Amino acid sequence: MSGTVYGIAGGSVEDLGTDAAKTGRAGEESTGRVLDRITVESQRDVWHDLDVPARGVKANIDHIVTGGTVALIIDAKRWRPGFYWTLDGTSFRWLSKVEHADRATMAMIQQRIAAHIPRALVRRPVVSVEASRDGWLSVTFLHIPGADAIRAQALLRRIRSRVPDEPTDPDLTAALYPLLRSS
Template identity: 30%
Template sequence: MGTAQTRGVFGQPTDHSDNPEIDTAEALAGLAGEQATARLINRYSDQAMIFHGLRLPIKLRTDIDHLIVRDNAILAIDSKFWSVGTYWSFGDNLYRGLAKTVTPTAMTQAVNALATMLSVPNHQCSVITVVHSKHDKARIAKSAFKLSQPVIGAPRAPTFIDQWVADHPGEPSQRLARKLLNIFRKGASR
């Protein structure tokens, strides 16, 4: 068995155009957010494994938008492109202005499934939602970072990711890299 690649970029941002519940305008906006996040995290490709559009080879509708794997720890990033406004949370609910909106949680379920497949403890896995908007005008209150799947605005994402990378020095183990690459190949074919 050869040496598995433990650094580099795997996959591409997806537009979710294969989802009948998403119209073309939503798909294009979502792709813009995914591409922006990809540009942000691809700069770590010489230090980590970076995955875009990771589909798990199981019956789960959610793919993992972005994944950074370093030092046997996983940071999953859910990319969103949201309307301009102020987003904040109260309890487990997310609001835009005074209106309750959808709280992102599906990515956490996918990451929990991935952690089980990889035999990685849940405390080694983190999930965040990075929100992009037109001209970065969506304001994300600090309270939204306290959700079970924290939400941050795109302008704050580089600082958060830089700190996460610094907190997890080193490359993934060969075992973890092999498992991830196998999941990536199987998921791509489904």
């Protein structure tokens, strides 16, 4: 038995006229292709492009992987190569500040999903980072508030260790389905 893919990866990336938006969509689509393979080899479900269950929040949830009563939120990033690190709550790529890495969005999303689905065990979110071009990338010393930063190459291993290979609980499916932005 295999899992199910819900939604379209990168389906609602805003303002595609900017290079940043195009890069963001490419990162979400790339991560989406990797995640879609999980549904073929396991019973886990993959959810792409969901609304945050809160009024007035414009941010979306890039991906969620579910199995049993467990949900793992994944934010896909495609950043310039370099050495990313954090000191006293400020993140850097080499010696340049990287303010977008210091936002507490992932902690808020985890709290909102956990409140929306009380039965679910919502694991600590993951920010999966891949390089936007050839070059060396390290996020080992990067500390994103409320999330674990990992290289994209480690994503499947993280999912296999955090999300059980079981069909998704019907209550989770019923709670997540209305949050889909695209289908």
